[in-house]
Amino acid sequence: MTKLFALRRWLAAWAVHLRVGDGLVLAAALVFCVVSALSLWQGGRPDKAIIKAGGKVFAEVDLAAPRMLEVPGPLGTTRIEIQPGRARVAADPGPRQYCVRQGWLVSAGAVAICAPNQVSLALSGRHADYDSLNY
């Protein structure tokens, strides 16, 4: 208890030197930190889904509103589900279901490929994360 009191006294001794404007400047500085972090560190957030069928772009969909897409392929129809900020292959006629089991794609650059039905779903953003690098 005395320790806590001493700490408060110590802090108060420093706080004497803070004036009203200093508080404002500090608040503005912290707001700048938060705003810059939010705006600069969301590069991986996707804003568009690109759906290809048979190697050609079938649709480019904005990731703003939820919707369902039916993409025809040689084996049947692949169903793609779009929700705000994410997308997935909901159903696919392929035998092994790899693209369905990948689940929701949430970051820019993520890809789900349903090879047997020749359908792919890719997310793109302003700053896509790398999906591969080579020299």
Place this chain on the structure above:
Amino acid sequence: MPTMTPSTTEIRITPTADDHRVARHAAAAIVLTVAEAAIPLPLPGVKPGLANIVILVVLARWGWREAAWVALLRVFVGSLVLGQFLAPGFFLSLAGSLASLAVLGAAMHLPRRWFGPVSHSVLAAFAHIGGQLLVARLWLVPHDGVFYLVPVFALAATLFGLVNGLVAARLLEAEGAKPTP
């Protein structure tokens, strides 16, 4: 054989009391710069900037001109001592110093009643990272990737700006209590 004659171009330098004071403060700032270089830090560019305490005190007591002398002497001599003179780090440091001096020149005219050394310190710290990032972006890393670390630098500027400003305010208070040297 030529006879020895006294040089006709001899320059006599008689330092004034002002010069001595600038030298003293610059020496203190340089010591802090060198001491700080020994502190291991996780990120390049994130430094407490302890020497700025001296500059804030000089600014408040002796004005902008003298603070500029101390700040620039610190950058030049500090980099010479650390072997960084004309290395990229030197130019970053110089750009940061010039930017923060410019901002301090404006900030010192804010009403004293509301804005103390802490305001000056935080604003100067932000100007410092601004100047450094500008030079880094234009010259060293010509890619927008340098701005990725802005939030980290901004947080460091806020934190160290606050601490340095508080220390400067306390030193000014202590100095104000005793008669001026």
